[in-house]
Structures are given as C-alpha cells and as structure tokens.
Amino acid sequence: MHPExxxxxxxxxxxxxxxxxxxxxxxxxxxxxxxxxxxxxxGAAEDVSQEAFWSAYRNLCSxxxxxxxxxxxxxxxxxxxxxxxxxxxxxxxxxxxVPRRWTLSIEDARRGPDEALRIAExxxxxxxxxxxxxxxxxxxxVLRYMQELSYEEIARFTGDTPDEIRxxxxxxxxxxxxxxxxxxxSEVDFPWRRAGK
Amino acid sequence: xxxxxxxKNLFTVYLDGEAGGADRLILEQxxxxxxxxxxxxxxxxxxxxxLYETFYPDRLRKDLAPQVMAHLPEMDLPHALNHALTQRxxxxxxxxAFGHLRTWLPVFAPVLVVALGxxxxxxxxxxxxxxxxxxxxVLLQQGVVSASTDAKPLRLGVHPSDSITTPVRYETGxxxxxxxGLDGDSEIRVFPDARLKVYNAREFRLESGSVHCSIGxxxxxFRISTPDxxxxxxxTVFGVEVxxxxxxxxxxxxxxxxxxxxxxxxxxxxxxxxxxPETKVLAAKKVxxxxxxxxxxxxxxxxxxxxxxxxKSQGQARKLFRAEQVFVVETKREPVSAIHLEWKLDPFLTxxxxxxVYVSDNNMRPLFKAHVDSSVFIDKSSSNCxxxxxxxxxxAGNSVLHISVLPDYTTGLIETPFTEVAVTSP
Numbered sequence: 001m002h003p004e005x006x007x008x009x010x011x012x013x014x015x016x017x018x019x020x021x022x023x024x025x026x027x028x029x030x031x032x033x034x035x036x037x038x039x040x041x042x043g044a045a046e047d048v049s050q051e052a053f054w055s056a057y058r059n060l061c062s063x064x065x066x067x068x069x070x071x072x073x074x075x076x077x078x079x080x081x082x083x084x085x086x087x088x089x090x091x092x093x094x095x096x097x098v099p100r101r102w103t104l105s106i107e108d109a110r111r112g113p114d115e116a117l118r119i120a121e122x123x124x125x126x127x128x129x130x131x132x133x134x135x136x137x138x139x140x141x142v143l144r145y146m147q148e149l150s151y152e153e154i155a156r157f158t159g160d161t162p163d164e165i166r167x168x169x170x171x172x173x174x175x176x177x178x179x180x181x182x183x184x185x186s187e188v189d190f191p192w193r194r195a196g197k
Numbered sequence: 198x199x200x201x202x203x204x205k206n207l208f209t210v211y212l213d214g215e216a217g218g219a220d221r222l223i224l225e226q227x228x229x230x231x232x233x234x235x236x237x238x239x240x241x242x243x244x245x246x247x248l249y250e251t252f253y254p255d256r257l258r259k260d261l262a263p264q265v266m267a268h269l270p271e272m273d274l275p276h277a278l279n280h281a282l283t284q285r286x287x288x289x290x291x292x293x294a295f296g297h298l299r300t301w302l303p304v305f306a307p308v309l310v311v312a313l314g315x316x317x318x319x320x321x322x323x324x325x326x327x328x329x330x331x332x333x334x335v336l337l338q339q340g341v342v343s344a345s346t347d348a349k350p351l352r353l354g355v356h357p358s359d360s361i362t363t364p365v366r367y368e369t370g371x372x373x374x375x376x377x378g379l380d381g382d383s384e385i386r387v388f389p390d391a392r393l394k395v396y397n398a399r400e401f402r403l404e405s406g407s408v409h410c411s412i413g414x415x416x417x418x419f420r421i422s423t424p425d426x427x428x429x430x431x432x433t434v435f436g437v438e439v440x441x442x443x444x445x446x447x448x449x450x451x452x453x454x455x456x457x458x459x460x461x462x463x464x465x466x467x468x469x470x471x472x473x474p475e476t477k478v479l480a481a482k483k484v485x486x487x488x489x490x491x492x493x494x495x496x497x498x499x500x501x502x503x504x505x506x507x508x509k510s511q512g513q514a515r516k517l518f519r520a521e522q523v524f525v526v527e528t529k530r531e532p533v534s535a536i537h538l539e540w541k542l543d544p545f546l547t548x549x550x551x552x553x554v555y556v557s558d559n560n561m562r563p564l565f566k567a568h569v570d571s572s573v574f575i576d577k578s579s580s581n582c583x584x585x586x587x588x589x590x591x592x593a594g595n596s597v598l599h600i601s602v603l604p605d606y607t608t609g610l611i612e613t614p615f616t617e618v619a620v621t622s623p
Contacts, residue, residue, distance in 0.1 A: 017266070017269055020266070021262050024261060024266070025262050028260070028262065036255055046261070050265055053261070053265045054265065054268070054270050057270060058271070058272060058273050059273060060272060127251070141248075142252070145248040145249055145251075146252035146255060146256055147256060151215050166209075166210060166215065169209055169213065170206065170210070173209050173244060177240070
C-alpha cells in the first residue's frame, strides 16, 4: 500500500475529485501495462485504462479496505480488459493482430535491414516466451520490464509483498532464459541503456 | 567470500536496481574475481536488456490523468437502496420473510388455485331456480294481501313498488287484489281469495283462486302450475281459475299449452278448457272472453309503481328464443312402439333440465306426452334414450308425427341439444 492512497480516497469520497488525479498518476503505468498485457496487440490499452479509472472512480465507495486500492484497481483493469475482449471478440478473431511496434534506433539502421528484421523476429519470440510463463509471473514481468516499476510499486498493484515480487522476478528471468536457450534464441546484444528513473 | 549460488541470486535484484549497498558490493567484487559468474551475469544482463528493449516501444509515455479527469463520471453514492440491493445480490440466502414466501410461490400458487376452486364449487348452488332473486315489482295492492316465504312464514303486508324477491307466496283476502309485474314484461292480476307461489320471473304455482295473466315474450317459456295441471306459455293473455276439483284456463290472445299427468292440449284464442288430475282427454270449447277481460280491468296497477317498473324493465334487452325443439318423423301410417332421442353429450355439466316430450299428429292434434328425467342427461355414459309409447295403436294411421321436446327447469337450467329423434315400429 502507498501511505497516501487511503488519504486521497477519503478526499475523493468527500467530493474532492482532484485527489483522484494523484491516484491516476501513481497507478497509470501499472494500469496501462496490465491493459497492454491483455489487449495491447489490438491497440486498445489506452481505452481500457481510461475505462478502468472511470469505473474505479464511479465505484470508489464500494472499496472497503482503502489500503488495498492497488489490487482492487488491478481487478477492475483485468475485468475491463476481459470485457473489451468479449465485446470485440468477433472482430478480434477475424483480425490479424497489429504487429508489435518496433522502433528502429539509429544503431539498428546501421546494422542494415536484414539485421533489423532478425531482431524483430527474436523480439516476437521473446513475447511468446513470456506468454509461456506461469500466470502469476507474467504481470510482474510486464510491469517491471515495460514500465520499469520498482518492486514496491509492483507489489502495491498486485497485492503481493515486495519480497514475493523479488522472488517472482528472479525465477521468471531464470525461466525466460531457459525457454530462450531451449529454443536456441540468443539475446541480441543491446547496448546497456536502462532508462533512469 | 560469498558463494556463487548466493551471488547468482542477486543478479536480478542488482540489475533491477533493487539491491542494497552491501549486496551490490558483494556482487561486484565476486563477478570481478569469478569468471564463471561474470559470464552468467553478462548473460542475465543481456536477457534483461533484451526484455527492456522489447517492451520499450510499448511503454506509456503520456500522462493519462488529464483525459481521465476531463470525463470523470458521477460517483455512485452508497445510499440505502443501493446498499440493500448489493447485499441481496451478495447474500441471496439472507432473505426476509417475504423472500421465503417468494421461494415457495411455485408451491403456493397451485394450492391457492385449488382452494379457490373448492370455495367456488362449494358456494355454487345446484338448485339455481330456488335461489333468492329479484323477479319483479308489486304494481297494485288492494284489500288484504300478504306475502310469506318458506324461510319466513310470518305473513307480511304487501305494498305497491315492493320488489318481488323469489321464492315468495302471495295470498289475497276476500276483498284483496294484487298485480304483480314480473321481469320479461309479464303482468299477473291476482283476484280475491287466491294463493300463489312465485318461483321466479317465468314460473309460479297457482294453489287456489284465479289469476289473469298477460305474459310477455321472454327468453324462456312461462309456466304456471296448479294442483290440476300445468300451463305452458310463450307469450299471450289468458285467465286461470283454480276450482274445487279442476282448473279452468281461458285464452284471450295467443296460445297456451295445458297439460296434466296424462295428456296435453294447445288452446287458441277464445278457447277454454277444464283440466283435472284424472282428465284423459282435454276438450277445448269456444267461449266469450269479454267477461274475463272486464274482470281483469277491475284491477288497475298503481301509477307510480307501474311507471317505476316499466322504466326499470325498459333497459333490459330481451333475447327471444324458444327452448322448444320440434322434430317431424315420417311413420308411413305404421304403428309406433318407441321414440328414440339422441343428443350431443356435454361431459362436464350436471344441473340439466329434464325434458317433456309432446307427440302430435300431422294436424298438430295432441296424441300423448312423456317425460324424460334429468338423470338421463346427467348420466354421461350414453347420449341417447328411448321413450316407450303407451299405446302403439294410438299412433298408427299417421303419416307423420310432430315430436316436440320442452325443457322442465325444475331440476336445472342446462338445456340439452337434441340431434336426432327417431321412432321404431313393433
């Protein structure tokens, strides 16, 4: 839990809608990543995120434990994404998913088009490897590597403890390496450029 | 120095920037010294970098807050109703007293229907003709006139504009006179020293004395019984006088059928007959009716009561039909031993009327009559019956027979639709 969650929720319930803005800022990365995890390939992550926040605001008074806003919001996001998929199932089933967006950096371009294509293929294989992870591992992996959330932030959203997240991510990375090695996929040698906070 | 296993556990935490100062130091030192761990660490770092790079393009870069806040919906308020609904949805087993009732509704409903049916059945009177109902209005009372019922034998006075609640018995004294207006446009003038019992608007029994009847056409025939016989009317004016040993019927207008246990006859206007219980042949003789009409004129209805009665009966639409069904059977002058009746069976009804069967020759002269009891119609196992002819020779020599059937409503009001009437020769 975030120490300020409960306080801001009470402010919201008292009629101060602006307090909800702070909650959005704190959780939007996690909500977006969760939505992306379900409906990202159909370009609906942003819509689903918005719907999740609106739904959370509308039903805020039904939240019993103000210290568990994160897991509650995660549940709403998951349901909104599932609803979206159900609503668009007919269209989604007929459509080829939008190819993942690949940004080619200048380094990529220097490597030539063949090399860029090779990287794209491997990234697609990495997504498949993530899909093969146990359910409980997948969301923390997406939250961590997509939005670079800290263990604390991930734990606040999934309802686990930071230590559990630490163990999950350690095991998930080990399993991913195993899957990639098994499929004989070597990591593309990216220069180390982890984005700073 | 930390073991390789311990250090490998720190790889992810270190790469994720979550390692504490001490752990960071241990790892960095170990990796510099251990070539195997250095290689493993580089490999893990490459995988992590691969993950970051792969997800990087999909990363949320904009702030969602402005667009969410711009269209923030109304917050649902936790008012009592909403709360109650939510609670009921969450705990469907915790229903109130009415909730339990609702659960048992599928059981209650048929039970309720059956109970209502029983109540209705119990309260349904089989003898509907005997039911108390308003049959008309007293239009004139003069002299001593009293009314009594079986339930209230105490004789009460009668006044004009009193309504006639049947069954009721009227008695007129030596100087008494009474006019009864019965529904269906009938007026009964009751002369002194008469006693009659009115069953309903279309039926009364003259026990003694004399009456003058003007019968309107109604949806049923009008029937008057006397100790000596039965008079059936379809709409006419006539006088009835109960004498010491017989009943005298005189017709002014129209036609009436007069009968006793043995025989029947139809009187036309200006005809008169005397009927006694033992009479075998009813002879009609021509008489002057002027005396009878003059006698009837001595009683004139009370103006106010008459106005009220006719105003009331004006609104009632009258349906005219005759319950009588007439069949013509060709006999080719052969003797007839029995008459067969067939009808359409109704499987449910029970309060049937019995039927009187009247047989006339081709000149409509009465030959004989018979009675079919209502039990024959109540018995649902058959839809036909046979009526024996008392004297087959009586019917011989007729080319055709007119057979008419007329319901007798004393046992019930349900009429029977006859489909076929046939005769057999011996």
